[in-house]
Amino acid sequence: MNIIEVLSMEKPVLENEIGRILKISRAAVRKQINTLKQAGYTIKSSSDGYTLIKDVDLFNEYEIESKLKKQLSVCKTVKYYKELPSTQTAVKKLAEKDFREGFVVVAGKQTNGYGRIRREWSSNDGGLWFSMLLKPSIHPKETPKLALLLSIALNRTLEKNYGVSSKIKWPNDVLVLDKKIAGILVEMSAKQDITNWVVAGVGININNNLPKDLEGFAVSLKTILKKRVDISGLLAAFLMEFENLYIAFWKKGFKQFYDEYNDKMAYRNKPVTIDVGYGIISGINLGIDEEGKLVIKTSNGFEKIISGTLRELKK
Ligand code: BTN
Numbered sequence: 592m593n594i595i596e597v598l599s600m601e602k603p604v605l606e607n608e609i610g611r612i613l614k615i616s617r618a619a620v621r622k623q624i625n626t627l628k629q630a631g632y633t634i635k636s637s638s639d640g641y642t643l644i645k646d647v648d649l650f651n652e653y654e655i656e657s658k659l660k661k662q663l664s665v666c667k668t669v670k671y672y673k674e675l676p677s678t679q680t681a682v683k684k685l686a687e688k689d690f691r692e693g694f695v696v697v698a699g700k701q702t703n704g705y706g707r708i709r710r711e712w713s714s715n716d717g718g719l720w721f722s723m724l725l726k727p728s729i730h731p732k733e734t735p736k737l738a739l740l741l742s743i744a745l746n747r748t749l750e751k752n753y754g755v756s757s758k759i760k761w762p763n764d765v766l767v768l769d770k771k772i773a774g775i776l777v778e779m780s781a782k783q784d785i786t787n788w789v790v791a792g793v794g795i796n797i798n799n800n801l802p803k804d805l806e807g808f809a810v811s812l813k814t815i816l817k818k819r820v821d822i823s824g825l826l827a828a829f830l831m832e833f834e835n836l837y838i839a840f841w842k843k844g845f846k847q848f849y850d851e852y853n854d855k856m857a858y859r860n861k862p863v864t865i866d867v868g869y870g871i872i873s874g875i876n877l878g879i880d881e882e883g884k885l886v887i888k889t890s891n892g893f894e895k896i897i898s899g900t901l902r903e904l905k906k
Contacts, residue, residue, distance in 0.1 A: 592613065593653065593656060594609065594613060594623045594624070594653075595632075595643070595654065595656075595657045596657050597609050597613060598634070598642075599643060599657070602642045602643070603635075603637060603639040603640035603641055603642040604640045604641055605639070605640040605641075606620050606621070606640065606641070609641070624636075624641060627653070630651055631651070632646075633646065647798075647820060647821045648717070648822075649823075650671075650822045650823055651823075652670070652671040654823035655669050655671060655697070655823040655826055655827060656669070657823075658821075658823045658824045658827035658828075659827045659831070663831065663834055665692065665693045665725075665838070666693045666695050666833075666834060667693045668694050668695065669695045669697060669826075670694070670695065670697070671697045671698075672696065673698070673699045673700070674698060674700045674701070674702065675696070675700075676701065676702050676703035677698075677701050677704050677705060678696045678697065678701065678721050678792060679705065679776060679778065679790060679792040680703070681696045682696050682724050682790045682792075683722075683778065683790050686724050686780065686787075686788040686790055687780075691724075691726075692724060692726040693724065693725075694724040695722070695723045696722055697719070697720065697721040697826065698714070699716055700714060700715060700716045700720075701720050702714075704794065705776075706794070707774070707900075708900075712774065712794055713799075713805060714794060715799045717797060717800070717811075717813075718794065718796050718797050718799035718811075718822075719793070719794070719797050719825060719826055720792075720793075720794050721793055721826065722790050722792040723791045723792075723793075724789075725789040725790075725791055725837075726786075726788055726789070727786060727789060727837075727841065728786075728841075729786055730784055731779065731784070731786050732897075733786075734777060734779045734781075734786060734789055735762060735777070735883060735897055736882075736883040737777055737789055737791060737840075738763040738791075739759075739762060739763065739848070739852055739879070739883050740833070740837065740840055740845075741791055741793065742759045742765055742775055742852075742855075743759070743848055743851055743852055743855070744832045744833040744836050745765050745775070745829060745832075748829045748832045749765070749767070749772075749812075751828075751832075752824075752828045753816060753820070755812070757772065757855070758856065758857035759856055760857045760858065761856060761857075761876070761879070761885050762885070762898065763775035763777075765795075766857055767810055767812075767815055768810065768815070770807075770808060770809055771796075772795065772796055772809070772812060772815070773793065773794060773795040774793075774794050775791065775792070775794075776792040776793075776794075777790075777791050777792075778790045796809060796810065796811035796812065797811060797812045797813060797820050797825060798812075798813045798819045798820060799811060799813075812825075836848070845881070845882070845883050849880065849883065852878075852879055853878035853879060856876075856879075858876050858903045859876055859878050860876065860877070860878075861875070861903060861904075862875055862876075862903075862904040863875070863876045863887070863901050863902060864901070865885070865887060865896055865899040865900065865901050865902075866900040866902070867896060867899040868899065872889060872894050872896065873889065873904065874887040874889035874894065875888040876901070880895065884897055885897075885899075
């Protein structure tokens, strides 16, 4: 238990009660209270004790730690920074330094966030921007499956914790009411048949204001729920959900997830185009197969696609 959890249990809490629960001296309690105040918490003190004033916009390492109800077995270290150029770049540097699997870097704001095909990713204060270092024992060809897993984890997190139903636009955009609420970026390093590392970046629009030019295409959770959302709570819920999926994936492979992915898929059985880099494939989107490949029924037969940009073909 940490001091935030103690202060959240009841209001107000006396100094010696906090000391007793945390097994520290009253002087140490005062020191921790001061550190929290410096970190941005509002803590009122009176003769009845300390009262923590809750603020959903507070997003820092204490908040994240206190929301991670169970000890995570993969994502064991979560490091928070107020601002970074990009959590993705930061974790890729750690990966090269041989950091262990499960290292997560979160930023309150990114000044140089990027998405797939190096597109600029708007990352103001109020959103959730993080990257995870993963080291799965899989063939490099299988890493796109991780992006599919991440989008299922996010879809489940939104549904279970906020009652928000979302769709997955293949491969890994998460949409609510047909607008993008989150994007996932999976980058990796491999040598021949061995995957050295995978860095999975997730960007979720939560309480952030979206730039005007994105308003027609993107949406935030705050707009959907008509209230601000506790960002660290969402991160903790996501990490717990993802870990369960990731562990099940190690044990039994991807096949167990493909039905769920297809159920949640946007524009399924609809005419779509896929930009595969070397050309455009058009046809009916039949969903993914057991291997996680997208199956498109074209005028010449069936195409199986591993990566690309899908667009709905509007009549
Ligand atoms: C996309 O939809 O194109 C993927 C967007 C991924 C954005 C996240 S935010 C956290 C991490 N850091 C980055 O610079 N990018 C990813």
